[in-house]
Amino acid sequence: MSVPLSISEYVNGLREGNIAVLSKAITLIESKNTTHQALAQALIDAILPMTGNSVRVGITGVPGVGKSTFIEAFGMYLIGEGKKIAVLAIDPSSNISKGSILGDKTRMEQLSIQKNAFIRPSASGGSLGGLTWKTREATLLCEAAGFDTIIIETVGVGQSETEVSTICDFFLLLMLAGAGDELQGIKRGIMEMADGIAITKADGTNEQKAKSARAEYANALHFLPPHVSGWIPEVKVCSSLNNTGIPEIWQMIEKYVEHQQTKGYFSEKRNEQNNLAFKKILNEQLQQLLLQKPGLTTLIRELEEAVLQGKLSAYSAVKKITEKL
Ligand SMILES: Nc1nc2c(ncn2[C@@H]2O[C@H](COP(=O)(O)OP(=O)(O)OP(=O)(O)O)[C@@H](O)[C@H]2O)c(=O)[nH]1
Numbered sequence: 001m002s003v004p005l006s007i008s009e010y011v012n013g014l015r016e017g018n019i020a021v022l023s024k025a026i027t028l029i030e031s032k033n034t035t036h037q038a039l040a041q042a043l044i045d046a047i048l049p050m051t052g053n054s055v056r057v058g059i060t061g062v063p064g065v066g067k068s069t070f071i072e073a074f075g076m077y078l079i080g081e082g083k084k085i086a087v088l089a090i091d092p093s094s095n096i097s098k099g100s101i102l103g104d105k106t107r108m109e110q111l112s113i114q115k116n117a118f119i120r121p122s123a124s125g126g127s128l129g130g131l132t133w134k135t136r137e138a139t140l141l142c143e144a145a146g147f148d149t150i151i152i153e154t155v156g157v158g159q160s161e162t163e164v165s166t167i168c169d170f171f172l173l174l175m176l177a178g179a180g181d182e183l184q185g186i187k188r189g190i191m192e193m194a195d196g197i198a199i200t201k202a203d204g205t206n207e208q209k210a211k212s213a214r215a216e217y218a219n220a221l222h223f224l225p226p227h228v229s230g231w232i233p234e235v236k237v238c239s240s241l242n243n244t245g246i247p248e249i250w251q252m253i254e255k256y257v258e259h260q261q262t263k264g265y266f267s268e269k270r271n272e273q274n275n276l277a278f279k280k281i282l283n284e285q286l287q288q289l290l291l292q293k294p295g296l297t298t299l300i301r302e303l304e305e306a307v308l309q310g311k312l313s314a315y316s317a318v319k320k321i322t323e324k325l
């Protein structure tokens, strides 16, 4: 990356809602250079008082379900409502494919040219806290820059779709009608995490199928454990192509936010997420520190082999390691 700005240049730029500065700040937090990382953490600390004033919506669904097209339609609707939208993505495959959301920017044709919209391709992972946590910091930067609705898109691959629920307020699951859960690769766990489901492509000959699917999913949700806050996830149908059902999805999210806020769960969930981030980063850093101890990596490899060959129990092997510390 080019030479970083100073902390006050970042902070002032963000406060003014300067998009170029926001982009640079996100590049800074993604940098693997240790000097940049230190600066990035100082920046995050500095902007913390400017963050938190947004609704963070996580969106997931299998490839082809219509995430990008939905975000285009949904984003345009929200902009019409006077909102400022930031679209971020968690895409573990983007290291290989060079970021599908880059292609997405062309699919989000209208949204990407709006002055009140900011679309950012996926971060490259590997550094502190991994992809999800980089996205979490990017969310904070967008909030500091005045974006009030943050959409975090995740591809239905690996763990990204469950992890996004640890950084968003509302977790929206997009589903296709008539594809069958098996086909959609939807794990039961994801349904349990969803705060709402939207059945996409409810248009043409698909409209009736989508409506029947809504009833089925609404019914299925009744058999899942209830959310701690007492929120009951809703199922909606929409067509991003025809722009139908889109306002209803936003209304569901607003209803959710109000529900959570009156019950005190809105901030509680964010506090828990903060706590989780703290623990996750702490564990990761402790592990890194420990592995710097001379000879430890070799010892671990040897003991792992011994366990594999049945020469040592897992417990005694670990004991031999902890004795060294
Ligand atoms: N009929 C209809 N087709 C749609 C609708 N939304 C999306 N599609 C089509 O479905 C296909 C996939 O849409 P995308 O928005 O690219 O889906 P995605 O979930 O972002 O896909 P990946 O990025 O590959 O994970 C495209 O050909 C879209 O034109 C809709 O509301 N109605």
Ligand SMILES: [Mg+2]
Pocket: 067, 068, 069, 100, 104
């Ligand atoms: Mg897409």
